[in-house]
Amino acid sequence: QIDQDGLTLPERTLYLGQDEESEKILAAYRVFMERLLTLLGAEEVEQKAQEILKLEQHLANITVSEYDDVRRDVGSMYHKLTLAELQRITPTLKWKRLLDRIFHDNFSEEEEVVLLATDYMHKVSDLIRVTPSRILHNYMLWRIVVVLSEHLSTPFRDAIHELSKEMEGNEKQLERGKICLSQANKHFGMALGALFVEEHFSSASKAKVQQLVEDIKYILDQRLDELDWMDEETRRAARAKLRYMMVMIGYPDFLLKPEAIDKDPALHSLGAGISPDVAVSPQFEVDEKTYFKNILNSIAFGIRLSVKKIRQEVDKSAWLLPPQALNAYYLPNKNQMVFPAGILQPTLYDPEFPQSLNYGGIGTIIGHELTHGYDDWGGQYDRHGNLVHWWTERSYSKFLKKAQCIVNLYDNFTVYNQRVNGKHTLGENIADMGGLKLAYYAYQKWVREHGPEHPLHHMKYTHDQLFFIAFAQNWRIKRQSQSIYLQVLTDKHAPAYYRVLGSVSQFEEFGRVFHCPKNSPMNPVHKCSVW
Template sequence: MEKTYSLTAHYDEFQEVKYVSKYQSGTLPNSFALQLGAGAKKRRGGLPRWSRREVCLLSGLVFAAGLCVILTCMLVLKYLAAEGDSYCLEGCQEKKAFLRASRFLSANMDATIDPCQDFYSFACGGWLRRHGIPEDKLVYGTIGAIAEQNEAKLRALLSRPVRRRARASAERKVKEFFRSCLDRAEIDRLGPRPMLEVIGECGGWDAPPDRRDINELLYKTQGVYSAAVLFSLTVSLDERNTSRYVIRIDQDGLTLPERTLYLGQDEESEKILAAYRLFMERLLTLLGAEHVEQKAQEILQLEQHLANITVSEYDDVRRDVGSMYHKVTLAELQRITPTLKWKRLLDRIFHDNFSEEEEVVLLATDYMHKVSNLIRVTPSRILHNYMLWRIVVVLSEHLSTPFRDAIHELSKEMEGNEKQLEPGKICLSQANKHFGMALGALFVEEHFSSASKAKVQQLVEDIKYILDQRLDELDWMDEETRRAARAKFEVDEKTYFKNILNSIAFSIRLSVKKIRQEVDKSAWLLPPQALNAYYLPNKNQMVFPAGILQPTLYDPEFPQSLNYGGIGTIIGHELTHGYDDWGGQYDRHGNLVHWWTERSYSKFLKKAQCIVNLYDNFTVYNQRVNGKHTLGENIADMGGLKLAYYAYQKWVREHGPEHPLHHMKYTHDQLFFIAFAQNWCIKRRSQSIYLQVLTDKHAPEHYRVLGSVSQFEEFGRVFHCPKNSPMNPVHKCSVW
């Protein structure tokens, strides 16, 4: 007879059920022959009759056994899955991450473009084709997408309930500040009143002669509202002795971002100047001023006089810190600018009693002499109104909707801004500005791991190691200069309107206290959530905030070729700033010291001139890129690319080749360069390009990429570019 099996036939304890049918002749398999009905006859042979109780008991045992088997199977499967997951950490997880990376890269690219003809369009063509510029932005790119992700994280943090409610709690303050900024109904209800109170405290428009005290108003503008008028007054590291702070005075006081915009040298600057004049009239009207057109014209003419005596940032004098630096006593400063009462001004701002021998650093001696003459010949009423206007410019963005609308109209005319930022974005920006470190603490706590920090630190060390090697290989640098250069990087890194006024006052107090304090070289210029990186020559300090160490610039699960090409080239860029035309004027301690030998410096300038000439030949919208103005950034771009590439080669030698990316035919060396270029996939509004070329020390993104890769011999080799093709010219410029 054929055997029949129950569901539990594999388990020994239920073997009595396994062959049920052999006991039941003439019955269905796996069944029991039950005699039903009252008239059933008593069995004469075989096993005794099963009682209802026994049947129920056996059924219960079978059910329990089945349940145990199911649970056991589930546990076994779960165990096997866990074992598989742990095995998959290095296999499956890597595949998932690599698949994400390949999708990101390939979506941004345009493989129909020859990389040896136009590498930027090859690497970014797909991104440029698929993305527009959001209405509320002037510029948008791959880094802008990271910024949006960071902003979303920060806004989520600010929206949570306050955990630390103590009066001094930084978390409470930043969240309450954010909410006060979002309360647009209250801000609109107040209208211009907060600003009118400030103007009234300063004497009002057209103050009568007996209330026009230029020195008193200078104290309020510089020492209360932090508005630069006629000149800037700051506390900073002494460039020649960075162990101490010093008061620094420099040219300043213009509202538009570049002096040439006041001079009407072309059609675009004339258009901007007309828009600025209209903006002045709108704000003056909102603030209840009389004779608005006359006031606007007089203030504008005074700013034009300042523009005429201001030295352009393009000028060689402004690039040579050593030639600008003049340390003078207060007595000497008083002789240079006799129309100002310096001791009285500084005593009030710094709550001190300075002697006539107190030294300050003057960075614009000739300018300050001319400012003194300008004060002497300008009617005091116009000077007074100009100073009030500068305070209005600083504070008007924090006022009601009509003021914000006027600011937007000017921005639209200057740069093409189509739509105002929504209040949430504005308020996040202000929270970053006024409570940056408090917000940064919340950001780092939730969105930055110590593991990420450790990996990036290793990446930095690899790049610094390569820089050390490169210094040995430079045939134009002699040994004395090489020793000084090497020593340099071996250094350890270490109600709403009222809220704004309180924050400004607090910042001023912190600043003025520094003048008698020891220098803290570990202090950061930017908060941790900032999407930026920077090099401070007077601290010889590189900083990479957590905000920039985010995907896709840096992803610990991505191939290292992409991390070295992404964040690695930015790290290399900042490191190279220590050796460009600006950072190269500071020594390892951040002091303004000429550490080059004349022979090496002469060769450096010759090599730098090659880069100036290269970028001078680039044009965008019929504007020529200024190779001299962008020199420092171009040197850093080119040097950073080389350092990061050779650092990646070091990583490969130590860890072995990486697995290829799925569905991509490119080697990891090629992917390194693609990742570098995709840092700079960016679109700008055409109006904003005029100001970018005029004021930005970075070249337009297209040329940041083309200028860097075309001058690096390894790029031509990796992409097999023919000699003298656009991306592989025979004659190349190289400094580092």
């Protein structure tokens, strides 16, 4: 799969100096480039930095924003073609030679690849043709330097921090101990995950979360019958997708077998059953005295593992995150939801919590990921994870109309004088709203089956109210004002404040539970609703 890439800054518009904030970031990036090049002993630093920056600005001009309509429609981007056809589109790039070297293979010119950015690749080929090779070489070296400089000495990390301070307002650097923990987590995630699971997540908790997931899936199945905008053919396809959806919870089962981790070089942990001075697997060496070399060894090993997967069947049981990750995800091309043990912890989930807090906490996140299978992006994939349009035109047209209501709602939100982009954040907003509803109705089902929960002592809130409070607390976050600018520009999630207000204000049960007057800001008469 071949796609556009090549920018160091997180969004193309930052290179174009369209407002005061982006001009500040671009100036800080230029200073950062010159500092790093000086530390590396380069000559004519200002000239080299200017040449690299100019090339990146050219790349920014031909890059399509991830939030452009073209990039949201996977079907229109997806082009399967042969290497020979790709070569004709990009004549300055020697694709066969490049792929043969990467994969240690001898590819036929009839080998098929997927191209996701046809226009970009055509233009980048022209750009390479007219750019002096010296500048291209410096640019490629710069891209490597940017990735690896965080692993070098203090002056390099100081330069990174200065750029981060300008972009995100980070005043303090991470302590060295936290940096080391972060890197160990990144490079030996599954091995550390085995220790985390043993300490913090029992098989009993795994079973309880599984039941919670099933309850929320049951509610979506019911909701499908209640949607008046969806016709029967689309409803059957949506229900089939729900039935086939794979759910992975907590951790992969092999982590409970330490001998499997010790034997698998891909999961090897420093000192796991081997001398603490040097831990060696057949393909991956780690030495406590050579930190930077360890990083390079790990990166090279990861590349070798990826290369080996060529032409192999996709492993749908593979985990993209280790168990200790505080995150969850839905993969449309696998029709798969994953909830690592790290997110199944207080305050989001605790088997001893009242169920109102569990359903309002992790329940709304489970509902969120489930709804991603039916948002403007995930809805383009069928039950098997194939890129197939399974909607009838009539139902899809009504879906888009309902989605536009959400776009308009979020377009009217502002934070630090920046307007939230309803189209950029649409998928996440659909998932937030859908997840809130599914979890709430699943909690009501639990109450019907088990009886009302006892009121909490010295607490003035009902359990229905606590459900919504738990949902709001999911998104509590402290941010510097500088980072808000970048978030609105680059993040597919709306700012946390509006993730909460946007969702609850459109749900009639919130207005009822908190006695919000009709047509008040938190209980408008006309509400947006998809799922």
